[in-house]
Amino acid sequence: MRQLRKLAVAVLLSFLAAVASTGHGKASDTSLEATISALASAKLKDRGNHIEALAATGDAQVVPFLEALAAGDVYFKKSDKTVFITRKAEGGLQLLDPLSLEEGEVVGSRSLKKVKVNNKLRRLVRGAVAGLTVQSHDAGTRLEAANALYKSQDLEALPLLKAAVAAETDETVKDAQERAIAAITLKNVKASEAERLEALGKFKAQGDQEALALVSSFLPQAKTAAESEAAALAIQSIEKSLAMWDAVENVWYGLSLGSVLLLAAIGLAITFGVMGVINMAHGEMVMLGAYTTFVVQEVIRKSFPGFFEFSLLFALPLAFLVAGGVGLAMERGIIRFLYGRPLETLLATWGVSLILQQAVRTIFGPTNKEVGNPDWMSGAFEIGGLALTANRLWILVFALVVFVVLLMVLKRTHFGLQMRAVTQNRRMAASMGIRTPWVDARTFALGSGIAGMAGVALSQISNVSPNLGQTYIIDSFMVVVFGGVGNLWGTLVGAMTLGVANKFLEPYAGAVLAKILVLVFIILFIQKKPRGLFALKGRAVDL
Amino acid sequence: MFQHSKKVASAALFGLMASAVMTTASHAEETIKVGILHSLSGTMAISETTLKDVMLMLIEEQNKKGGLLGKQLEPVVVDPASDWPLFAEKARELLEVHEVAAVFGNWTSVSRKSVLPVFEELNGILFYPVQYEGEESQRNVFYTGAAPNQQAIPAVDYLLENEEVERWVLAGTDYVYPRTTNKILEAYLKAKGVADEDILINYTPFGHSDWQTIVSDIKAFGTAGKKTAVVSTINGDANVPFYKELANQGISAEDIPVVAFSVGEEELAGLDTEPLVGHLAAWNYFQSVDTEINAEFIETWKAFIGDEDRVTNDPMEAHYIGFNMWVKAVEKAGTTDVDTVIDEIIGVAVPNLSGGYSAMMPNHHITKPVLIGEIQEDGQFDIVAETDGLVAGDAWSDFLPESAKLISDWRKPFSCGNFNVETGQCGGSATN
Amino acid sequence: MISRYLFQALDKRAFWVAVALMVFAVLVPLLNLVVPDGHPLHVPDYLVGLLGKYLCYAMLALALDLVWGYCGILSLGHGAFFALGGYAMGMYLMRQIGDRGVYANPVLPDFMVFLNWEKLPWFWYGFDQFWFAMVMVVVVPAVLAFVLGWLAFRSRVTGVYLSIITQAMTYALLLAFFRNDMGFGGNNGLTDFKDILGFSLQSSGTRAVLFALSALALAGTLVLCSLIVRSKLGKVMIAVRDAESRTRFLGYRVEHVKLFAFVLSAMIAGLAGALYVPQVGIINPGEFAPANSIDVVIWTAVGGRGTLIGPIIGAFLVSGGKSYFTAAFPDLWLFALGGLFVIVTLFMPKGVIGLLGQLKGLASKMPRKNADKPLPAKPEAAE
Structure with missing residues (x-):
């Protein structure tokens, strides 16, 4: 060998x-x-x-x-x-x-x-x-080669790399090559002390987890006192900067979890929060959205493979229509008979949720379906010591966009005005000539449709199976109630608070205890504020 | 008024009773009934429905061959709905009302625990097809899935030898299977000289979906300058978000390989496997096993289910083996009588799908090869390692102090599931 | 004497159902044990177990009805009290196994041996005594209900907020009991029971007795609930349900009334759980699942809330239906069950009991026209 x-x-x-x-x-x-x-x-x-x-x-x-x-x-x-x-x-x-x-x-x-x-x-x-x-004509290939050598730290590549770096014109590639040389130098028994110290300095400045790995595996092999001192100092400095980024990372994870909660709950904030329907089939609306994404992707894969990158954009309006349509049918067929009896909507919608689950299971089978991530939803990039994953970032952006649009619809459109009028005082609104049944139907369809769109986003990070809805339904109710029924801002703040709280507890208490603690926190919080974080005032909210 | 309501209630009840009685009466003599006890709804339907289908297929195939003892086999399917006490109720119904000759079923450990007393009391036969934590050997149950020594230990050996892993993350869902497996692995790794600080154990709740923190912890743990691997006993639903997060945070198999014991072809079917290439799984069967008998099995399965894209997996093979063992034992005994079959089935060997023969051991576990596979882009596994011979399932692990003392042997006259070699007594529950 | 008193004090229907249950308690075990196998009147073991289970469910539904139907508190966490009672009983049964566990440890249950626990955690002390376990069966749920109720009712958490915090409670308990570190057997829960008070749990005799006890307990609960709802306290409860603020202004301590109902209901649920566990042979965290608690609400609603017999009928009908459909139509039964819930809410707003009333009303009003066709319930005006 x-x-x-x-x-x-x-x-x-x-x-x-x-x-x-x-x-x-x-x-x-x-x-x-x-x-x-x-x-x-x-x-x-x-x-x-x-x-x-x-x-x-x-x-x-x-x-x-x-x-x-x-x-x-x-x-x-x-x-x-x-x-x-x-x-x-x-x-x-x-x-x-x-x-x-x-x-x-x-x-x-x-x-x-x-x-x-x-x-x-x-x-x-x-x-x-x-x-x-490493000396290919294409700059992209050279960069890839340099990065691969940085990872493989192949001693034999050292002369090749040195030759390449001398001839290199592209700055990014050159950086990568120098980094690779530094990494190999730390491994190289024949390297001089000066070379190694320089490499250590480079990694100290780089300050990320990979640098930490390289330096800490170098430490036991350090030959001179100066080397081990430099390595120890580098480790110390890298760890310090990583610890600082840790807190930032927790906030980011929390916000990202919060955005998932927000997406799952925001449709419910309409159907349950604004209309007072205890919509147990809400999770299934999310599921329908996710399955719509699956179907759209299947069609694209089979017939228009070039459009895969845009599959989610096609899926969004379709999911809105599918889930909204089912919501509309539900409202017209069942829920409209139950207004004023909110607790009975629980029973009926639970029945609908069972039927929808079984329907999806019968049509698509009980197993998970593969929903692919388009390229722009995959991978991660770094800001300082913080690795942001693309799909989480897009979901956060998407959740906020949905939130803002919904807020605009409620506050700035004619339909929004009617909707608020009906929820605040149904009879008065009816006397003013608003067709309250239609407003109800459209509101419910809107809430369901938004749940469907949330399903498109959640299909990117979670299982697409008939059980999808069940995993989110309880959390959704917690968020809406914690934030205050009937208040969209409450849902936003509630989701983000619960997300961040969960993520800050998780490193200390572990994932399970963190979740339990958050639930206990909600129970105690409701005692303090029996109407949630942002309580609506007035009689309209008396469910 | 009251009489009305009473009538409704009693009518419903008697309807129930009558239908139950009638079904038994009308079919009793012509067929041999086989019970299928897999959840078709609820959280476990995702995995178990396939097993129901494979049983229906096996029974159909057997009937085509002329049935068993000159009679046709009749499947009795019930849905325990992922509800554990309902499992016990349905098991009782299968045994008492339908008088089935054998039951094939269950997936989760808790569902098995729930039906155990029923099988013991009514003296039935259960074939359990899923890899599990061991620490059990019951007279009425045959464990055709892997015990920990048929899955976990060979997988860790592979990583030790081939990947030269020095640092280990044992990540699992917080229930008994991961707890046991991790305990066994921890003891095993320490025996191999792995230091305490090089083992990180992490448990998450069922259906955990937000893996950001844990994956970044794994990443951080892997930066200590030693080769790191993850041994995953993460259960079912939580796997998809876990792998998605791994892929997104850019952890490739070449950096930190993940070896999983609960991820098979079926689970991968719900995933974009491109970023996962190279992550590992240990099973006793992969669909990619290149043998004639397996090709035939896959073909029959696809034709039966009517879908070219459906995959096969390890628990399906376990049912295949279990069903054939039962058929062979019944033929050998000439009767479906439970006591006779339980005695006859020990030592029965049938072909498995990886080209060898699996035999039923006296401890009611079977012999199997252990295969290590790497995930490929098409959602299949490339087999990269295989144990030299067959490995016999060990009911009582040698790496847990209390269980190392126990042995199991159901051959007469010994007939004991948990014989304590120190006290020389057959202790506890499994005695009959 | 007593029966005459009860007859007068009780709602007539409740009285007769209680009597029927007592007859049931004697008759079913007799038909099971004495009448020989194969005789048309023989009740098979399977049915005894099944009916025993339904009786416990019925008790749980009755407990929920007491707070929901009569006091307006919709608890989405009643399954938690049921499960806690079940766990208390399960712990007693675990201790009874003694050295017959697989590892033959005289004190520690199997799952603790296997997790390398050195000694019994403090909260397992005392459960080797039957009386202690029986006290805990009602005390633990009562304490939990008291704490939660005291906090919630005092801060006037009502309506859907209350429902959601009870759901949060049962969900938190579900997660907690899943944890192996809690010392309750994790996901597998407690199982592999041998005997109760020295009687083997696998013998038909013990099971018949457990069945009889369940029937009697249900009858007793029914009588108790009936006495309560017909008493002055019961009237206040109904007043709280219908107009909480008005009742408060009239000078009643609403939160005390609610707290009483809630704690009593939790105790009944705990007792139901304790009777349930030896009959099904396992208790695990699955019982805490929020969906289980929703099931209880559904039994009550299907049967007819605000009546004492409705929940019993509902529990029997829905669980009986589930038992039947899961075997008869394993692939389609969820459609049937889901459809049932929709139909019940739409056409039988007062449940099965209400439907009987509707039919009767129809029959007397329109003896000739469409007597057997139920009219759809009119949508009620919004409040």
Whole structure:
């Protein structure tokens, strides 16, 4: 193994020289093919050596093969053991030559066997590909390579990286390369004290968790007193800055949890808060929204794969219509007979919720459905020491937008005016010529529709199953009641308070106790303020 | 007035009774009844409905082959609705009213605990197909799912050897299965020289959906400069948000691999698996197992359910094995009589779907291979490791001090589920 | 003597139902034990267990009706009192197992051995005594109800706010009991019981006695509730339900009345739970689930709230329906159950009892036209 590595380095260096002089080097195709087929027939454990051998050729021709290997697209034929890269095609898999990428026949998957890789091999491939592409023409590829080497900290890549950084023109790539060099330096036994101290300084300034990991794994290997002192100081400083960010992180997590609660509850703030219907089927409206997203994505996947990124935008209005429509039917069919008997709406809507759950189970099956995240909803980015995940951020934004729009509808539109009039004094409103039954129906449909839209957002972070609604219903009621029935601002503040309180308790008490404590807090709080955080004044609220 | 109401109530009751009695009377002689006790509604329906379907399929297939002992098999399906006491009631109904010859069912441990006394009292047979925490061996129950030593320990071994993991996060839902598994693993890891501060144990409630804090804690724990892995015993519903959060916070399997014991093909079907490639699971069966018998099973299943996209998973295989074992034992005994079948089934070996034979051990657990798989983009698992031979299920773990003393052997005349080797006595409940 | 007194003091219907229940208490066990298997009148064990369970549910529904139907307090957390009573009983039954557990530990229940607990936590002391457990069966729910009620009624938390905090209470308890660190067996709860007062729980005899006790307890509760609602206190309760402020202005201490009803109701629920546990053989945190408490509300509403017999009928009808449908139509029964709830609220606003009244009214008013077709309830004007 060790010898092989040495050999590899030697080969690599010589090729590097060749690359530098002629611009491209090429190992003989036959030897590559031999290594590839040896790799395919080797045991999982031994495949690493062959990958290293491929990398050692320094031939950029093997890059597509290695990438396909990591992605799990490399197969060999069961009959003659020839190795291919494959691509999904009609009727099976399209075979491609591993080196020339020439297209071959399409065969059924039963006649092929996959060349499996595991995490360890994938890491190896990643490092190898990075080594081969660190001087690629494309800046994006170079950046990727540098980042991969930062992670793999492959000693052999050090000379490559140093050569690359000297020739690099792009600032971001250069930064990444220097970072990778620093990380490798800490691992490198042969590095000088000065080099290491410089690397430590770099990571101290970087100040994130990865830097902490690198420095703390370096600490026991420090050779001189100056090194260990510098490392200890760096750790101290990084930990200090991380601790500071911790509090910020908790607030962010709390707000994010709060936004989920707000979304789940905001429709209920209308149907329950404004209309006084104890709508136990509220959770199912959220569920309908989530299933609408699923259906929209299925249609897009099957018929218009190019539009997947916009699937949520299509789903939003549809979810509003579907859930709103069901809400309308519910109001016209059942709830309108029950006004003034709020507790009986509980019974009827509970029945509706059972029916809706079972209907969804019958139509879509009882298992979870896959709702994909579009790219703009995936991943995370960092602000200082705070990692913000894209989907949480969008959900927070979406929740606030829904809140503001709803507030506008209530305060600034004619319909909103009628709605408030009806809830405040039904008879008076009727005498003024407002068609109260229609206002009721539309209000209920609005609340349900908003719940449906919430479902679209929640499908991005949670299970899409017939039980989806049940997981949110209790929390939703808590939020609305805590905030004060009939007050949208109360719902907003209630959701955010509960979210943040939960997240600040969680590190100390654990997830379960935190939730219990929040519930106890709600119970005690209601004793102090029997009408919630923002109590409406007047008689209209007497449920 | 009062008489009216009384009449309604009594009519309802007698209707119930009459229908129950009539169903037993009309079919009693022609068929052999098989009870299926899986939740079709409520929180567990998500997992259990599939098992009901696979049982219906197995019974249909058996009937095509001519049934059993010259009689047709008749499935009796009931819905215990994820309601634990209702499980006991339904089990009683299956055994007493429908007089089924055997019951296949249950998923959660608590539902099994709830029906145990019923099976004991009415002397029935239950086949339990799900991996569980062990610490049980009952005369009337056959455990076809994995015991902890058939899943957790080989998985940890794999991580120790292949990924050289030095730091461990044991994350689980707060109930008995994760508690036991983590206890066993903690003892095992410490025996392997892992220090206290390198093990982080974390429990969350059922259906936990907000994983931000915990995932960031895991991330922080993984930055101590040692290779870190997560051993997840997170249950059902909580998994999807957990994996979504992992993916979003950018933890890839190459950085911190997660090995799960409750995540199979069915769970992955509800997930976008692209960011999860490389995370692991340990089971005794994967749909991707490359054998003829498995290909046939998958084909039959897809045809039966009428959906090309449906997947197969480990508990389904457990039912497959359990059902075939029961059929074989009944054929061997020539009767469906419970006591005879319980005696005959020990030692019965039937093909499993991974190309070998599984046998029923005297402790009512079975032998199985242990497979470690990595999640692939298509929602399937690539098998990256496999135990050399079959592993026999251990009812009483050797890593828990109290249970290490116990052994189980239901062969006559020993017949004891929890024999204490220190006191030399067959202690407690499982004696009959 | 007493029966004549009761006959006069009680609502007639309640009296006859109580008598019927007592007959039931004797008859069903007799038909189960004495009449031979196979005889058409034989009641199978299965049915005894099932009916025993319904009797406990009926008691729980009656307890809820006392506070909801007569005092206007809609509790969405009555399942919690039921479960607490059940846990108290379960703890006694656990201690009775003694060294017959799988690990043969004479003191610690199995789940504690298995979590490596060294000794019994303090709150398990005393539960090896039957009398102590029986006291706790009513005291624990009563204390919880007292604390919650005292806080809530004093601060005049009413209506839906009260409903939600009772729901929060049962939800918090659900999460708490799920925790293994609490020492109540976590998610699996308490199970594997052997015997009660030395009688094996698996024998038909013990089960018949438990059934009889449940029937008698229900009859007793019915009599008690009937006496209360017909007393002066009961009248005040109804006044509180119909016009709380007005009653307060008349000089009644509304919160005391409510507190009394709430605590008594919790005690009845606890007793029901205690009778329930030995019959079903398990108690676990699932009983705290908010959906279970909503079920109780539904039994009461279906049967007819504000009557004493309604909840009993409702509990029997709905749970009987559930038992039947889950076996007969396992894939579709939720449609039937959900539909039932919708229909009951729409067409039978006063429940089954009310429907009988409606039918009777119809029959006398319009003897010829559509006598058997129930009229849809008119939507009531908003308050």
